[in-house]
Amino acid sequence: xxxxxxxxxxxxxxxxAVWREDVALMRSAGVNLVTVGVFSWSRLQPAAGTYEFxxxxxxxxxxxxxxxxxxxxxxxxxxxxWFTRAHPDAMPVTADGVRxxxxxxxxxxxxxxAYRAASQRIAGALGERYGRHPALRLWHVHNExxxxxxxxxxxxxxxxxxxxxxxxxxVLNDAWSTDFWSQRYGRFDEVLPPRATQYLSNPAxxxxxxxxxxxxxxxxxxxxxxxxxASGVPVTTNFVLGGWVPVDHARWARxxxxxxxxxxxxxxxxxxxxxxxxxxxxxxxxxxxxWILMEHAPGAVRGTDGVTRxxxxxxxxxxxxxxxxxxxGGVLYFQWRAGRGGAEQWHPxxxxxxxxxxxxxxxxxxxxxxxxxxxxxxxxxxxxxxxxQSPHLPTPFIDYTATAQRWHRALGPPVDVxxxxxxxxxxxxxxxxxxxxxSAAGHKALRSYAESGGTLVLTFGSGLADEHCRLxxxxxxxxxxxxxxxxxxxELGVWLxxxxxxxxxxxxxxxxxxxxxxxxxxxxLVRYVAADLPDLARWVRS
Numbered sequence: 331x332x333x334x335x336x337x338x339x340x341x342x343x344x345x346x347a348v349w350r351e352d353v354a355l356m357r358s359a360g361v362n363l364v365t366v367g368v369f370s371w372s373r374l375q376p377a378a379g380t381y382e383f384x385x386x387x388x389x390x391x392x393x394x395x396x397x398x399x400x401x402x403x404x405x406x407x408x409x410x411x412w413f414t415r416a417h418p419d420a421m422p423v424t425a426d427g428v429r430x431x432x433x434x435x436x437x438x439x440x441x442x443x444a445y446r447a448a449s450q451r452i453a454g455a456l457g458e459r460y461g462r463h464p465a466l467r468l469w470h471v472h473n474e475x476x477x478x479x480x481x482x483x484x485x486x487x488x489x490x491x492x493x494x495x496x497x498x499x500x501v502l503n504d505a506w507s508t509d510f511w512s513q514r515y516g517r518f519d520e521v522l523p524p525r526a527t528q529y530l531s532n533p534a535x536x537x538x539x540x541x542x543x544x545x546x547x548x549x550x551x552x553x554x555x556x557x558x559x560a561s562g563v564p565v566t567t568n569f570v571l572g573g574w575v576p577v578d579h580a581r582w583a584r585x586x587x588x589x590x591x592x593x594x595x596x597x598x599x600x601x602x603x604x605x606x607x608x609x610x611x612x613x614x615x616x617x618x619x620x621w622i623l624m625e626h627a628p629g630a631v632r633g634t635d636g637v638t639r640x641x642x643x644x645x646x647x648x649x650x651x652x653x654x655x656x657x658x659g660g661v662l663y664f665q666w667r668a669g670r671g672g673a674e675q676w677h678p679x680x681x682x683x684x685x686x687x688x689x690x691x692x693x694x695x696x697x698x699x700x701x702x703x704x705x706x707x708x709x710x711x712x713x714x715x716x717x718x719q720s721p722h723l724p725t726p727f728i729d730y731t732a733t734a735q736r737w738h739r740a741l742g743p744p745v746d747v748x749x750x751x752x753x754x755x756x757x758x759x760x761x762x763x764x765x766x767x768x769s770a771a772g773h774k775a776l777r778s779y780a781e782s783g784g785t786l787v788l789t790f791g792s793g794l795a796d797e798h799c800r801l802x803x804x805x806x807x808x809x810x811x812x813x814x815x816x817x818x819x820x821e822l823g824v825w826l827x828x829x830x831x832x833x834x835x836x837x838x839x840x841x842x843x844x845x846x847x848x849x850x851x852x853x854x855l856v857r858y859v860a861a862d863l864p865d866l867a868r869w870v871r872s
Contacts, residue, residue, distance in 0.1 A: 334660030360691030461561030580749035609656025620659030629678030781852030811849030823862035
C-alpha cells in the first residue's frame with residue numbers, strides 16, 4: 331500500500347479553468363488522492379428527483395487522466411435548501427427545544443425518516459454511477475458525524491433503543507436508579523431525551539442517550555456503507571475528535587474498512603505532542619493496521635487563543651512525520667484551495683503553502699505505511715470521558731483527554747492508545763487512567779491481564795461507577811491490594827484517593843499520605859496512583 335497524500339478538493343466552487351490549474355499543481359506536489367463531494371449535495375441534486383452529475387464526471391475523469399485517485403464522499407452532512415424546506419421535521423432540535431434552521435452545515439436529524447431516505451437515495455445514485463470509475467480509491471460516507479438532536483423522532487427512536495437494550499422498564503429503572511427524585515418509569519413511552527430540565531439531569535439517562543446517539547449515527551453510516559460496498563471499494567467515514575462528539579469510535583472502528591480521523595490540535599505550540607497522541611489513538615482503533623489522516627490543517631484553526639495561524643517553516647514536515655511514524659497510511663489536508671467566500675474562507679489551505687507542502691508530498695507518496703510494534707499501552711475509554719463531563723460530579727476540573735495526553739507524553743514512544751475492550755495480553759505495561767466507568771467485563775479484562783503477568787497502572791478516579799453510573803466504591807481494592815477510605819476532590823491537585831495500603835507496598839508519599847502503591851497480583855504487578863502527580867514523567871521514567 332502506497333501512502334496517500336492530498337486533501338479535500340471542492341471543484342464545484344471553481345470554474346473548469348481552475349480545475350486544470352489545480353491538477354497541474356497537484357501532480358507537481360506529489361498529490362495522489364483527493365477527497366471530492368463532501369459538501370456538494372445541492373450541486374449533485376438541485377431538486378428532488380433531479381441529478382446533475384456532468385460536472386463530477388468531468389472532475390473524476392480529469393483527475394484519473396492525471397494519475398490522481400479519488401476518495402468520493404456522500405454529501406449527507408449538509409442537506410440542500412430544497413430538502414430542508416420540504417422536510418422541516420428533519421432539522422435538529424436542541425436540548426432547549428429550539429429547532430435549528432438552514433444556513434450552515436451538519437443541520438439534520440439522523441432519526442428523521444425523510445433524511446434517512448434522502449441519504450440512501452443520494453448514496454445509491456453515487457454508488458451506481460461511480461462504483462466502477464477507475465479514479466475511485468475509497469468511499470467517504472458523510473463527514474464528521476456529531477450532530478445531537480432531541481426532537482420527537484429521536485424520542486421515539488430512543489424508546490425503541492431502550493426497549494431493545496433493557497427489555498423492560500423494571501430493568502431500566504434499576505439501571506438508572508430512578509427512585510431518586512421520583513423518576514421511576516412505568517412505560518417506555520414515558521421516557522424522553524434528556525432535554526433541558528430545571529436542575530441536574532439523571533447522569534445514567536444522559537449517558538445512555540449518548541450511547542443511543544452514537545448507535546443512531548452508526549446506523550445512518552452503515553446503511554450507506556452497505557449500498558456502496560457493492561462496488562468492492564473500501565468504505566469509511568472520518569472520525570472527528572473532541573469531548574462534544576457523541577460517538578464511541580472504538581465501536582465504530584469495527585464497522586469501517588479503514589479507520590480515518592481528522593485532527594485539529596489546540597495550538598501550534600503543543601501540536602506535535604497532540605498529533606502523536608492522535609496517531610497512536612487512531613492506530614489503536616485500527617487494531618495496529620494502517621489508518622488515514624483524512625483531514626488536518628496546514629496551520630492552527632481558531633486555536634486556544636482564538637486566532638487562525640499558518641504553520642511556520644518546518645512544522646508541516648514535522649507534523650507529517652509524527653503521523654507517518656504512528657502508522658498513518660495517508661496524510662491529507664483540509665483543504666486544497668480555500669474558497670473565495672463562505673464560512674471557512676479563512677481556513678488554511680494547501681495551495682498558498684505548496685512551497686512547504688510539495689516536498690512532503692513528493693517524499694510521502696513513495697512510502698509504504700510504517701508498522702509500529704509497542705509493548706506498552708494506554709487505555710482510552712470514550713464512555714469514561716463522557717462520564718467525566720457530567721455536571722453532577724464533585725469537581726469540574728478533571729479533563730479526561732488532557733490527563734490521557736499527559737500519560738502519553740510521560741510514557742514516550744512507542745505506545746499504543748487502545749480501548750478497554752482491546753486485547754491486552756501482548757503488552758508488558760498497561761496504564762488505565764481515570765477509568766470512571768468499568769463494567770464487569772472491564773474488571774475481568776484488567777484482572778486477567780495482571781494475573782497473567784502484566785504490569786497494570788490504575789489511577790485515582792477509576793472504578794467510580796459501573797456502566798450505568800451507579801457508584802462502585804472500592805471497585806479496584808482487591809486488584810490494587812488497598813482499601814479506598816474516601817475520595818478527596820480538590821486535594822493534592824485535582825483529586826486524591828485516601829487509601830489504606832493493606833497488602834500493597836507504599837512507594838511514594840505526599841504530605842505523609844500514600845500516593846503510589848504496588849501490589850503483586852497473580853504473576854503480575856498492579857500500581858495504584860492515588861493523586862495527580864505533578865512530575866508524572868519523572869515518576870514514570872523511574
